[in-house]
Amino acid sequence: MTTAGLPRWVLVPALAGVLLIGVPVAGTLLRVPWAELPALLTSAASLDALWLSLRTSAAATLLVVVLGVPLALLLAWTDLPGARVVRTVVLLPLVLPPVVSGLALLTTFGRRGLLGRQLEVLGIDIAFTTTAVVLAQAFVALPFLVLSVEGAARTAGRRHEVVAATLGAGPTTVLRRVTLPLLAPALASGTALAFARCLGEFGATLTFAGSLQGVTRTLPLEIYLQRETDPDAAIALSLLLIVLAAALVIATQGRGRRRAGAR
């Protein structure tokens, strides 16, 4: 094995980095109670949590794509007034502690919140509902998609779009038939990352949506709860999330490599 001209000692910290993540994951896998796994995963509470997580994550991801793609394209290609401020605001959830995100949502959509009061008048209650779960997930996942699509759009430039316009295609046709297909790989990996982030959302959900079985208790919340009473169930559900996360990472990486190979 060669180190590409790097000093050999870089292998040591690099390996330590792999172990930092690899060992705990392996430790979890070693603790999995394989024999009881089917029963643990199919308990009513587990199935409720899994089904809720998949539904809310899918809805939140859809919301993220619908809102995030136009935002990413505007940030990449136009000199939007206040673009720096907009970008900072949109990327904030990446670095914000999720509990703070949850609190922000609660103070806005809660009963006494900025919008919550008006919504309550209309008979709409958001906090501590499944809608709150979706909003919390979309809040923290949006920046992943925006970053991915904006970067790709900036790199690609608008040259294909300019040619397509001269061929007679109006802006909407160009967006649909040129921009979106060209950005499909970045859109797919951004969507996968956003979906993964939605699945893993914990802090903002707990703060803003609470933990009600079948309504707001998603997989991560269920795991946290089971950890005290039934550690085996917690481990079993963790395995499920690890497998899902690994599948999403492999899916996004595989695409990246194929593109690199085609170049």
Added chain:
Amino acid sequence: MSAAALSLDAAVPERGVHVELDVPAGRVVALVGANGAGKSTALALASGTLRPAQGDVWVAGRQVAGPGAWVPPHRRQISLCAQEPLLLPHLDAAGNVAFGPRALGTGRAQARQVALARLEEVGAAHLAGRRPRELSGGQQQRVAIARALAPEPRLVLLDEPLAALDVDAAAELRQVLRRALRQAGRTAVVVTHSLLDVLALADAVVVMEDGHVVEHGATAQVLTRPRSGFAARLAGVNLLLGEHAGHGAVRVGGDVVHGPGDDGPTGGAAAAAFSPRAVAVHREAPGGSPRNVLAVRVTGLEQQGALVRVRGESASGNRLAADVTPASLASLGLTVGEEVLFVVKAAEVEVYPA
């Protein structure tokens, strides 16, 4: 109102560009000039990717840009073919060519028919089902040309369409373009740096320098009697721009060049052009038939096919070139920086009003 396919009289002050350009329907115009002369800006003004600060743009008698008027690119019927093919990777060749007709509302089947006909026209019918990544650079550019023709635009803009190709592919594509544009009677503006492109493709040449059109005319006229430094370089001739000095002579700074004629006006702008091959290099003035003798300092030597091009600059700043054989260069023992004489027979000099 002009009947021209394109009539451009528009300025973009922040780029220092003010272009006046007319392209008659059915003609191919070569737009030439040094990098940064404003050629790309002229194309952008025509295609509608750039809005002029002043002036207006007309396409086939319809104002598409000007005070209070604006037609976006997709409604101008002007298609663009760039240096890179920029095909859509998710569509096959036929799908790419059908893109324009489809965008304009043509049905799927008919758009495909149009696409196949255009591919046939550029000799790429057999590539119809291939994806861009399965095509060579030259094949991709053929498809891109077919795509630009497919919506039946009033005008095709080609921005250095052959510059990214190797010599052989460029030669083939040049013939494809000659058939598809000039012989088919289509209207086009071709930006190019290549004399071969100009000769093969263009009915007329427009020369830009520093953001302005400095010369325009029929291709043969511009190449044989250039009036701008760029056109002279393109045609490969020495050009001296000055004023008539009587007796068929042109005065440029401190230099006087005589043409074959013996009479002629005095005063008025005049040009003298002669081929570098007509220039002999001497250390001492020769006698004999009427000759022009210009003292120059050698500024450079470079190989030019089987000959060596000697570049020189006269005391008054005129830059001239002489093509000599390696043998005569060796016998002269010439080096850069030396003072020599460029000698050209009056009969080899063409003098004309500039």
